[in-house]
Amino acid sequence: MFVAAVLEYDGTNFSGSQFQKNSRTVQGELELALHKTFNIYNRVKFASRTDSGVHSLGQIVLINIDNDIPIQKFPKVINDNLPLDIRLREIKKVNKSFDPRRDALAREYIYKISLKEYLSPFESRFLSNYGSNIDFSLLKKASSLFEGVYDFKSFSGSSFNNVKSSVRRILNITCVKKERLIEIRVLGNSFIHQQLRRMVALMIKISQGEYALTKIQDMLFSNERKTLSLIAPPNGLYLSKILYADGLFDTDYNNQITEVEYVNSSK
Amino acid sequence: MFVAAVLEYDGTNFSGSQFQKNSRTVQGELELALHKTFNIYNRVKFASRTDSGVHSLGQIVLINIDNDIPIQKFPKVINDNLPLDIRLREIKKVNKSFDPRRDALAREYIYKISLKEYLSPFESRFLSNYGSNIDFSLLKKASSLFEGVYDFKSFSGSSFNNVKSSVRRILNITCVKKERLIEIRVLGNSFIHQQLRRMVALMIKISQGEYALTKIQDMLFSNERKTLSLIAPPNGLYLSKILYADGLFDTDYNNQITEVEYVNSSK
Numbered sequence: 001m002f003v004a005a006v007l008e009y010d011g012t013n014f015s016g017s018q019f020q021k022n023s024r025t026v027q028g029e030l031e032l033a034l035h036k037t038f039n040i041y042n043r044v045k046f047a048s049r050t051d052s053g054v055h056s057l058g059q060i061v062l063i064n065i066d067n068d069i070p071i072q073k074f075p076k077v078i079n080d081n082l083p084l085d086i087r088l089r090e091i092k093k094v095n096k097s098f099d100p101r102r103d104a105l106a107r108e109y110i111y112k113i114s115l116k117e118y119l120s121p122f123e124s125r126f127l128s129n130y131g132s133n134i135d136f137s138l139l140k141k142a143s144s145l146f147e148g149v150y151d152f153k154s155f156s157g158s159s160f161n162n163v164k165s166s167v168r169r170i171l172n173i174t175c176v177k178k179e180r181l182i183e184i185r186v187l188g189n190s191f192i193h194q195q196l197r198r199m200v201a202l203m204i205k206i207s208q209g210e211y212a213l214t215k216i217q218d219m220l221f222s223n224e225r226k227t228l229s230l231i232a233p234p235n236g237l238y239l240s241k242i243l244y245a246d247g248l249f250d251t252d253y254n255n256q257i258t259e260v261e262y263v264n265s266s267k
Numbered sequence: 268m269f270v271a272a273v274l275e276y277d278g279t280n281f282s283g284s285q286f287q288k289n290s291r292t293v294q295g296e297l298e299l300a301l302h303k304t305f306n307i308y309n310r311v312k313f314a315s316r317t318d319s320g321v322h323s324l325g326q327i328v329l330i331n332i333d334n335d336i337p338i339q340k341f342p343k344v345i346n347d348n349l350p351l352d353i354r355l356r357e358i359k360k361v362n363k364s365f366d367p368r369r370d371a372l373a374r375e376y377i378y379k380i381s382l383k384e385y386l387s388p389f390e391s392r393f394l395s396n397y398g399s400n401i402d403f404s405l406l407k408k409a410s411s412l413f414e415g416v417y418d419f420k421s422f423s424g425s426s427f428n429n430v431k432s433s434v435r436r437i438l439n440i441t442c443v444k445k446e447r448l449i450e451i452r453v454l455g456n457s458f459i460h461q462q463l464r465r466m467v468a469l470m471i472k473i474s475q476g477e478y479a480l481t482k483i484q485d486m487l488f489s490n491e492r493k494t495l496s497l498i499a500p501p502n503g504l505y506l507s508k509i510l511y512a513d514g515l516f517d518t519d520y521n522n523q524i525t526e527v528e529y530v531n532s533s534k
Contacts, residue, residue, distance in 0.1 A: 086388060
């Protein structure tokens with residue numbers, strides 16, 4: 001039986017999502033938990049790869065399980081065997097033909113920037129305080145210039161394979177400012193390695209007046225394709241959503257709580 | 268020059284506050300940062316000892332520094348050398364005679380319990396989901412029975428030294444319910460090892476109907492002084508405030524932000 005699950009994780013203490021033999025990875029921990037729970041050794045398949053330090057609110061993972069436990073009980077029994085920095089939020093039966101990566105229409109990432117000078121130890125894993133003195137309207141203007149279909153080669157990490165295409169479509173970017181927090185939501189068909197963190201880094205530099213808006217076109221259209229040397233830190237980045245044509249998991253997203261309700265205060 | 272500082276920390280990855288040779292401790296990391304910043308090797312002195320996994324919003328630490336850097340700059344320069352799970356929030360010059368532990372009038376701790384079935388990976392370090400089906404009015408009733416002067420020997424950890432007095436005064440306990448979060452604030456003159464976590468554990472069991480309210484008196488007055496076997500997990504516990512007669516740091520607390528403003532949502 002094939003099931004798809006929504007996976008949340010705090011990426012801080014992982015060497016990324018993808019399995020590596022001698023590193024702590026999300027995939028490695030999940031496969032270990034599945035082995036403990038169901039005594040299976042199957043490989044799981046992630047919709048998107050996330051780097052070291054990058055979080056997830058909505059990673060989708062495909063799991064092949066043969067077991068008599070009712071499917072509604074899977075999250076509870078698997079979570080009992082997962083470390084606390086990974087939670088399996090919900091699970092749905094899917095067709096054998098379902099491929100979480102190939103079938104994904106679009107991915108949404110959120111980048112969270114704190115505008116406070118002081119980040120408490122309770123925030124420092126989850127927000128970036130990279131960037132202050134941001135001109136918010138300039139940030140929005142810069143972000144909109146990325147919407148469309150472009151070759152993002154100049155925004156890729158050094159590990160990027162030259163043979164693969166680096167053409168991607170950014171469907172939408174939304175910048176929201178809430179008190180002393182900025183959230184940049186980026187919806188794209190897919191992303192190349194480090195693309196998002198380099199896009200965010202450039203937007204911020206522009207919003208701070210360090211580069212002109214034209215720098216974006218320069219980077220997107222230059223023939224040299226020199227990689228942008230700026231990169232935003234991973235701890236502000238969340239893979240927030242994977243969209244599928246058939247609306248897999250969509251309805252549940254609407255029911256989600258939008259605010260973390262806990263409070264760290266000393267009065 | 269002697270200075271007192273407010274120290275915040277996420278206790279998850281520390282073997283407690285107190286220095287230990289081969290373990291990662293808050294004191295060890297702070298002294299290392301002071302060495303890096305000022306090239307000093309002085310011992311620092313904490314107002315209260317916190318256990319492994321216990322957080323701080325308002326630990327007070329005494330530091331002996333001789334340096335020409337203006338005191339207002341200390342937090343910034345020290346924080347630059349501290350790991351992200353410890354932040355020095357503010358600093359004040361104090362008399363040489365100041366003893367953060369002995370001079371403290373009272374300590375306030377907060378215990379945070381989530382009533383949600385599901386704790387996200389972004390909450391699991393900071394909240395305990397120990398306890399559900401809590402009768403909140405019964406919890407308040409139970410908590411009030413701890414107010415006063417009692418011998419808390421039955422609420423101490425096994426490491427508690429029998430020679431020392433275990434008589435303590437609980438000045439006040441306040442239980443607050445905010446949506447799906449319960450906060451128990453306990454103000455006491457001082458606390459013996461594990462006292463607070465055992466008190467909270469018993470209050471919860473009573474609020475769930477597993478023990479009668481009389482169990483509290485039984486434990487406080489029994490001649491046997493058998494230790495209560497229940498203990499609440501450390502990840503819900505915060506040392507929130509240290510009170511001094513002269514109001515050291517008090518005014519600043521009033522200006523503090525009461526809510527963590529960041530948001531983890533996927534829409």
